[in-house]
Amino acid sequence: MAMRSKAIRLSLICSAAVFVIVALITLVAVLVFDRLFLSILYKQLAILPGSTVFESWSAPSVPVYFSVYLFNLTNEAELLKGAAPRLQEVGPFVYRENREKFDIVFSDEIPEDFGFQASNFYHFVPEMSVASRNWAKLHSKLFTAGLLEKRSPFFFLNGPFVTLSPYDAMWNHHPLVIQTINVGLFASQNGTKPVQYKIHTGLDDISKVGSIIEVNGQKKLSVWDHEEANMINGSDGSNAPPGLEIGSTIQFYVNDICRSVVSYAVAKTQAINRPDIELLVFSGTPPDPRDPANDWRERMFCKSGYGCPPKGLLALSPCLAATGENVPLYLSQPYFLGADPRIVQAFDQFPDPIPERHSTWIHIEPETGDMLYA
Structure with a gap:
C-alpha cells in the first residue's frame, strides 16, 4: 500500500513537472513569437523604396x-x-x-x-x-x-x-x-x-x-521667441509610429501654423464596420488639464509684439508674417471648445460647444500607426 501511494505521489510530481515545463515552453514560445512578429511587422512599416x-x-x-x-x-x-x-x-x-x-x-x-x-x-x-x-x-x-x-x-x-x-x-x-x-x-x-x-x-x-x-x-523654425516652440517634432500627419497604447503621446508638425502639436491617447474604440479591430482615440486635449506643463505649451508660443492670445486660441499672425502675409488671424477648436468662456460671451446667442461633436480627435490602429479616422 505504501509503495502504491509513493508511486502515485511520484507520478503526480512528474505530471506537475511536465506541466510546468510545457507551460514555460509555451510562455517562452509566445513571447518569442510576439517579439518575432513585431520585429517582422516593424520592418515592413519602414518607408522604403518599392x-x-x-x-x-x-x-x-x-x-x-x-x-x-x-x-x-x-x-x-x-x-x-x-x-x-x-x-x-x-x-x-x-x-x-x-x-x-x-x-x-x-x-x-x-x-x-x-x-x-x-x-x-x-x-x-x-x-x-x-x-x-x-x-x-x-x-x-x-x-x-x-x-x-x-x-x-x-x-x-x-x-x-x-x-x-x-x-x-x-x-x-x-x-x-x-x-x-x-x-x-x-x-x-x-x-x-x-x-x-x-x-x-x-x-x-x-x-x-x-x-x-x-x-x-x-x-528648426525662427518664428517664435522660445527655442522649444521653434522645434520641429513629429511627422507631417501622414502617419504615426507603431506600438501605441493608452497614455502614449504623438506629435505632428503643421506647417500652416508653424508649430508642432501634441495628441494624447485617451480612450479605445472599435473601427467603423469592423468591431473586431480596436483603435486608439487620440485627442488634442490633455488628459489632465491641471498639469502645469499644459500652461507652458501655450505660453511658449507668445511672441513679443503680438502678446499672448486668450486661452484656447492659437495666434497665426507670427506664422503668416514669416511668409509676408500680415493678417491678424486666430485658430481655435470648433465653437471655441476649451477656449476662454469670455470669447463666446462676446457674441449674441452663440451656441455652446458640444465636446462629443466639436472636439478634435484621431483614431489610430495602435500596432501599425495607421490613421483611419479624424
Whole structure:
C-alpha cells in the first residue's frame, strides 16, 4: 500500500513537472513569437523604396474629405450701434483632399532618410455640401476688425464689412478690405506653396518612421521667441509610429501654423464596420488639464509684439508674417471648445460647444500607426 501511494505521489510530481515545463515552453514560445512578429511587422512599416508602405504613403488610395463651416454675420446695422455680433453657421462645404508627394529622393541604397515635396489640392464635392461654393454671399467683419485693432493705414472698399461667396472666403485671393491685401483663408494651402521635407524612413528606429528632420531646408523654425516652440517634432500627419497604447503621446508638425502639436491617447474604440479591430482615440486635449506643463505649451508660443492670445486660441499672425502675409488671424477648436468662456460671451446667442461633436480627435490602429479616422 505504501509503495502504491509513493508511486502515485511520484507520478503526480512528474505530471506537475511536465506541466510546468510545457507551460514555460509555451510562455517562452509566445513571447518569442510576439517579439518575432513585431520585429517582422516593424520592418515592413519602414518607408522604403518599392515597399507597400511607401506606395500607400506616397499615393494614398483612401479618399480624404475636408469640411468647412463658415459663420455669416447677420446683424451688421446693430453691430455698428454697439450690439454684440450675431453669427449664423453656414455649411458644410465639402472638399476632397488630394495629398501629392513628388520629387522623392532617397539618401542611400539602404536609406535612413529621404526628401520630397508635398502639396495638398482640394476639389469641391457639391453632392456632399449644403450648397454651391458660389452660393449666398457671406458678410464678414473678420479682416476689418483685425486691421482696425492694428491701426494699419487702409481705406474701405465697401464699408466696414465685406461681402463675398464661400469660395472667395476660402480659396480666392480676393481683395477683402484694402487694395494692397489679397487673401483667402486657405488660399496658400490649395497647391500653391509646395513644402519641402526631409524625414526618417524608420529603418534603424521604427519609432522615428515619418518623423521630420527638415522643413524647407531648416531643422528648426525662427518664428517664435522660445527655442522649444521653434522645434520641429513629429511627422507631417501622414502617419504615426507603431506600438501605441493608452497614455502614449504623438506629435505632428503643421506647417500652416508653424508649430508642432501634441495628441494624447485617451480612450479605445472599435473601427467603423469592423468591431473586431480596436483603435486608439487620440485627442488634442490633455488628459489632465491641471498639469502645469499644459500652461507652458501655450505660453511658449507668445511672441513679443503680438502678446499672448486668450486661452484656447492659437495666434497665426507670427506664422503668416514669416511668409509676408500680415493678417491678424486666430485658430481655435470648433465653437471655441476649451477656449476662454469670455470669447463666446462676446457674441449674441452663440451656441455652446458640444465636446462629443466639436472636439478634435484621431483614431489610430495602435500596432501599425495607421490613421483611419479624424
